[in-house]
Amino acid sequence: MPKIVQGSDLHFGRFHDPSVAEAFLRQTRLIAPELIVLSGDFTQRAKIREYEQAEDYLDRLPEVHTVVTPGNHDVPLYRVFERLFAPYRNYRRYVSQDLDTTTRIPGLTVVSLNSAAPRRAIVNGRITSEQLDYARRAFAEAPAEDCRAVVMHHHLAPAPDYEGDRPLPRAREILGAFNDMDVELALGGHLHRAYIGNSLDVAPSAGRDRGIVIVQCGTTTSVRGRARERAKNSFNVIDVEAHRLEVTHYLHFRDGDRFAPVSVHSFPRRPARWLDTDHSRASIPEREPSTVPEEVA
Numbered sequence: 001m002p003k004i005v006q007g008s009d010l011h012f013g014r015f016h017d018p019s020v021a022e023a024f025l026r027q028t029r030l031i032a033p034e035l036i037v038l039s040g041d042f043t044q045r046a047k048i049r050e051y052e053q054a055e056d057y058l059d060r061l062p063e064v065h066t067v068v069t070p071g072n073h074d075v076p077l078y079r080v081f082e083r084l085f086a087p088y089r090n091y092r093r094y095v096s097q098d099l100d101t102t103t104r105i106p107g108l109t110v111v112s113l114n115s116a117a118p119r120r121a122i123v124n125g126r127i128t129s130e131q132l133d134y135a136r137r138a139f140a141e142a143p144a145e146d147c148r149a150v151v152m153h154h155h156l157a158p159a160p161d162y163e164g165d166r167p168l169p170r171a172r173e174i175l176g177a178f179n180d181m182d183v184e185l186a187l188g189g190h191l192h193r194a195y196i197g198n199s200l201d202v203a204p205s206a207g208r209d210r211g212i213v214i215v216q217c218g219t220t221t222s223v224r225g226r227a228r229e230r231a232k233n234s235f236n237v238i239d240v241e242a243h244r245l246e247v248t249h250y251l252h253f254r255d256g257d258r259f260a261p262v263s264v265h266s267f268p269r270r271p272a273r274w275l276d277t278d279h280s281r282a283s284i285p286e287r288e289p290s291t292v293p294e295e296v297a
Contacts, residue, residue, distance in 0.1 A: 002108045004238040005033040006215060008153075008189025011073065011222035012053040013044030020233045020252050021057060021221040027250070027259045029062055031237060034105055036061055039189040039217060040071025040116070040153030042095055045078075051094035058095070067103050067112050068096050071153040071190065072125060075118040087118035100131060102138040108240055109142035111135045112151040115168060125154035125168055125190075132177050139181045147240045147269065149185035150178060156186055157202040157214050159195040161227045172203040178212055184270055185213050185238065185245060192219040192226040194234050196247050196265045213245055213267045235259065243269050243276050 005028050010016065028036065038058075043050035058066070074095075075087040082089065088099065099114040113135065117126035139148050156175055158165040168174065178186065179199070186199070193216075200211035218234035219225050225232040233252040238245060245267045250259040268275050 001242060002034040002105055002147075002240045003031065004035045004037055004108075004149075004187075004240070005031055006037040006039065006187055006217050006236040006238060007220035008039040008217035008235075009041040009071065009192055009219035009222060010038070010054065010057070011041055011044045011219065011224070012057070013047065013050040015044055015222040015224050016053075017221055017223050017233070019257060023252060023258055024220055024233075024235060025057075025060060027235075032062065033237070034064055035103070035108065035110070036064060036066045037110070037151055037187055038066065038068050039151055039187055040069050041073040041189065041219075042068075042071070042091075043074055044222075046074055046076045046090055048090060048094075051090045055094040065103055065105055067101065067110050067151055069112045069151055069153050070095075070099065070114050070116045072116050072118075072123055075116055077122065083118045087116075100134055104142070104146075107146060108149065109139065109146045110149045110151060111138045115152040115154040121169070124166055125152075127152065127168060127170070127174055132174070135178070135183075136181055139183070147185060147245070148181065148183045149187060150183055151187045153188060154190050155188045155195070155216050157195060157197065157199065157216070159191055159193050159216065159227060161193075165191070167202075175199045175203045175212060182270060183212055185215065185240075187215050187217070187238075189217045189219075191216055192222070192224055193229045194218040194236065194249055196236070196249060196263075198267070209273055210268075210270060213247070215247055233259075237261075241269070243272060245269060 042054040076083040103110045115125035154168040195216040198211040237248040247265040
């Protein structure tokens with residue numbers, strides 16, 4: 001079954017940390033995934049020299065399927081004319097020609113949707129109805145046994161230590177649409193702080209008891225980690241198994257200059273509603289019939 005390495009928010013430019021970037025390369029080669037996901041913000045200010053560095057770095061990743069998506073930092077901020085009329089010119093030249101993509105490997109179908117919205121929402125992004133239709137068509141063609149995953153830069157759920165944080169507009173509606181498509185996994189970045197949980201944490205709904213596993217990645221190679229990952233770097237590894245999704249969260253440690261796993265999170269695959277373990281399979285003993293004293297009866 002496929003193994004995914006998910007990094008995000010590389011931020012080549014002023015805040016990029018080259019030594020951490022090298023550590024991520026080393027660890028990714030050791031993990032040997034079938035798929036690499038990089039969920040946006042390859043650059044700090046969408047400048048050509050930053051994109052050239054990002055392109056060189058991408059060329060050094062293991063030669064496996066790679067899913068990318070633009071972030072809000074990958075379009076110009078202060079170059080207003082370019083932001084309005086050619087926002088993805090450098091991204092298309094150095095990272096990918098395509099903005100919405102479908103990637104299939106055995107056991108996994110991944111739809112990547114561009115949530116950057118340079119003309120409407122500079123910071124917190126948008127997903128359109130047309131993009132949701134694109135995802136529906138892509139998943140309609142996916143093998144029934146595939147794990148279905150979506151990738152966007154912007155987050156669908158706030159991290160618990162981010163008071164007042166605003167997720168992607170229409171997040172609940174988008175999560176509902178993905179749930180109807182039988183999406184199991186939603187990958188994103190943007191927060192510079194990891195969050196691993198379930199869509200039911202933020203969008204409970206009657207009749208839905210599974211939800212979508214949400215895996216937000218912190219910043220993998222910049223110095224601008226936030227909240228509990230302030231000044232830290234992270235990435236995730238997702239193992240897609242037959243009956244479960246297992247997410248391992250990695251943090252970078254300066255002593256030793258390496259990434260190491262710090263937590264593991266397991267979730268049942270659809271259609272199951274619980275993890276199939278020896279304990280969950282154990283039979284529950286029947287309760288003995290209660291006895292009532294004769295004088296009370």
